[in-house]
Amino acid sequence: MERDTLQRRAIREALERTARPLAPQEVLDEATPAAPRLGIATVYRTLKSLVEEGWLKAVELPGQPPRYERAGIGHHHHFHCRACGKVFDIDGCVGKLQGMVPKGFVLEDHDVVLYGRCDACVK
Amino acid sequence: MERDTLQRRAIREALERTARPLAPQEVLDEATPAAPRLGIATVYRTLKSLVEEGWLKAVELPGQPPRYERAGIGHHHHFHCRACGKVFDIDGCVGKLQGMVPKGFVLEDHDVVLYGRCDACVK
DNA sequence: GTCGTTGCAAAGCGTTTGCAGCCTA
């Protein structure tokens, strides 16, 4: 069913090697050295199947193309650098969200996205 | 410079009439009755200029097409109902965000999106 | 009459899909 190919190995390794969420194009760039003729279509197909498999998680940010990171790293949020466009994982979580919900509404989940400059871009 | 045309009046009125953020296609649907030959290109162009003008604000939600709402209603966040898909404005704001930022990073802004069911869908 | 504005169609851009050939199991 799930075959072990050079391309999938390269894509998985690219995602394991990088600690931050990657966009499809970034995955292609990271994986191409290990799988030279890799195409963007294969990246999209592989990312989709890895998400369905539960190995990957899609990270959706407002106004941004989806990015992907390894699943199972626990509840966290994201920091989006306005200078370089990279997305970083943020530990910790805000509180008092329940109090913001209007009467009669049921709160099930939440997203927090921080914007600014990463340490590399501040310099 | 800024001319007063039937199309712009129709688009502005559609956005004033509706209390929630509207997607471009929703704006077209709302404004077409008042401006019959209105095209989607004009909607995009007008929304863009209304944003630049400061009259409108783009509302970007993760994985969603951009929506637009009137600017100047103050800092707030959004509640996205998973049942009906509508987006509601939420007053109030979380705290302690600065403490979540990694060392060396500069925090400039943030987004909070709440997910759940609105009062109408809970019933 | 000038020139900003509009509608249409074509072009972009990121993502998905069809298909013939390739390669894993």
Add this chain to the structure above:
DNA sequence: TAGGCTGCAAACGCTTTGCAACGAC
């Protein structure tokens, strides 16, 4: 060898742009 996997190119959906006609001032 069978059938899943891949690369290429075409198809897609949404947004932007080029252009000639239109209409506000």
